Amino acid sequence: xxxxxxxxxxxxxxxxxxxxxxxxxxxxxxxxxxxxxxxxxxxxxxxxxxxxxxxxxxxxxxxxxxxxxxxxxxxxxxxxxxxxxxxxxxxxxxxxxxxxxxxxxxxxxxxxxxxxxxxxxxxxxxxxxxxxxxxxxxxxxxxxxxxxxxxxxxxxxxxxxxxxxxxxxxxxxxxxxxxxxxxxxxxxxxxxxxxxxxx
Amino acid sequence: xxxxxxxxxxxxxxxxxxxxxxxxxxxxxxxxxxxxxxxxxxxxxxxxxxxxxxxxxxxxxxxxxxxxxxxxxxxxxxxxxxxxxxxxxxxxxxxxxxxxxxxxxxxxxxxxxxxxxxxxxxxxxxxxxxxxxxxxxxxxxxxxxxxxxxxxxxxxxxxxxxxxxxxxxxxxxxxxxxxxxxxxxxxxxxxxxxxxxxx
DNA sequence: TAGCAATATTAACGCTGTTCATGAATTGAA
DNA sequence: TTCAATTCATGAACAGCGTTAATATTGCTA
Numbered sequence: 009x010x011x012x013x014x015x016x017x018x019x020x021x022x023x024x025x026x027x028x029x030x031x032x033x034x035x036x037x038x039x040x041x042x043x044x045x046x047x048x049x050x051x052x053x054x055x056x057x058x059x060x061x062x063x064x065x066x067x068x069x070x071x072x073x074x075x076x077x078x079x080x081x082x083x084x085x086x087x088x089x090x091x092x093x094x095x096x097x098x099x100x101x102x103x104x105x106x107x108x109x110x111x112x113x114x115x116x117x118x119x120x121x122x123x124x125x126x127x128x129x130x131x132x133x134x135x136x137x138x139x140x141x142x143x144x145x146x147x148x149x150x151x152x153x154x155x156x157x158x159x160x161x162x163x164x165x166x167x168x169x170x171x172x173x174x175x176x177x178x179x180x181x182x183x184x185x186x187x188x189x190x191x192x193x194x195x196x197x198x199x200x201x202x203x204x205x206x207x
Numbered sequence: 208x209x210x211x212x213x214x215x216x217x218x219x220x221x222x223x224x225x226x227x228x229x230x231x232x233x234x235x236x237x238x239x240x241x242x243x244x245x246x247x248x249x250x251x252x253x254x255x256x257x258x259x260x261x262x263x264x265x266x267x268x269x270x271x272x273x274x275x276x277x278x279x280x281x282x283x284x285x286x287x288x289x290x291x292x293x294x295x296x297x298x299x300x301x302x303x304x305x306x307x308x309x310x311x312x313x314x315x316x317x318x319x320x321x322x323x324x325x326x327x328x329x330x331x332x333x334x335x336x337x338x339x340x341x342x343x344x345x346x347x348x349x350x351x352x353x354x355x356x357x358x359x360x361x362x363x364x365x366x367x368x369x370x371x372x373x374x375x376x377x378x379x380x381x382x383x384x385x386x387x388x389x390x391x392x393x394x395x396x397x398x399x400x401x402x403x404x405x406x
Numbered sequence: 407t408a409g410c411a412a413t414a415t416t417a418a419c420g421c422t423g424t425t426c427a428t429g430a431a432t433t434g435a436a
Numbered sequence: 437t438t439c440a441a442t443t444c445a446t447g448a449a450c451a452g453c454g455t456t457a458a459t460a461t462t463g464c465t466a
Binding site for chain 2: 037119132169181195
């Protein structure tokens with residue numbers, strides 16, 4: 009029956025939304041089955057009628073965050089004609105999202121998230137950031153800013169570099185200030201983009 | 208009295224060693240005050256006579272791992288005269304340590320480690336890897352492999368890139384195989400090292 | 407309206423970190 | 437050596453956790 013399915017999906021959404029709300033406001037460390045159920049307006053055991061376990065619920069929340077990030081990235085518009093600026097803005101927006109929502113970074117990369125359940129794994133795309141920036145890099149090739157055979161390695165290095173910066177910034181021993189983070193992001197991109205080996 | 212201090216330090220060591228052992232064998236998720244105390248041969252409440260709380264104890268264990276890593280890195284010897292090979296071996300050893308001890312990576316970068324207690328913070332050096340590799344990069348400058356004014360940015364990029372790779376590899380959604388990890392490590396280093404801008 | 411199926415709930419279990427009162431052991435002085 | 441004082445190890449207790457099973461309540465159909 010379709011109605012049943014709809015109702016079921018609605019209640020699942022109540023739990024997922026309650027989860028993302030708690031993560032954003034209080035951080036992933038403060039999530040608990042009882043708190044989520046309370047915020048959703050149900051008893052704690054009811055969650056297990058809609059999700060196999062907490063990890064299952066958490067991964068659905070993770071999907072929400074990943075989609076939100078994709079939304080943020082897709083709204084980046086070109087400020088000028090310089091593809092390098094577009095590229096920089098993309099990475100800045102990516103980093104900025106996590107700086108404004110540190111709880112989300114902790115949740116996606118550092119929390120007690122186990123392996124994703126099968127149903128979620130199917131919906132998991134490979135890195136949103138990578139795909140988004142590949143298009144911009146393609147444009148850099150068109151503008152002869154980088155050589156064509158450098159497009160892939162440059163994309164990989166930038167991708168890895170950005171996540172390394174985030175990891176260092178959010179590491180328990182905070183050895184990277186926000187200012188230093190953005191400085192490195194900028195200079196590193198400049199450095200790598202000037203690395204075209206035409207030959 | 209010195210004897211007291213010695214005895215106290217010994218018992219602290221029992222707890223720390225029990226902690227690192229459990230982390231290595233079972234992973235940071237399985238650490239608990241009661242398990243550590245059991246392995247150390249004391250009651251769980253005794254820990255609080257020697258450490259302010261679990262976070263305090265965990266950070267002393269973290270110091271042990273960081274020192275072990277420094278030990279590993281210091282044993283890297285030059286395979287040939289090519290400083291780039293030395294550099295690569297350093298990063299490979301760094302990555303390899305975490306691949307062989309994934310629990311340690313999870314513990315240092317992804318676990319529930321809170322902010323370090325004051326006493327520990329004083330003993331925390333900035334990135335062991337960075338310092339170690341700065342020397343090798345200096346040699347690269349001497350061999351005219353990279354320009355002098357590129358030494359610092361290249362070091363930063365390599366450092367960030369390596370940690371980004373580790374983060375992606377150990378992320379909950381594992382989108383990076385071990386083979387791909389080492390491939391990227393190699394090609395990225397090659398790419399960046401060829402990026403000298405003499406001007 | 408009665409009965410059945412689906413769903414929500416409470417109780418319970420074995421964990422967790424932490425605190426506190428208690429008891430044992432060790433030390434230093436008389 | 438004996439006694440007092442101090443240090444230190446300990447188990448009980450507390451509030452919280454994820455999860456399961458049995459129970460209560462709801463909603464639908466005949």
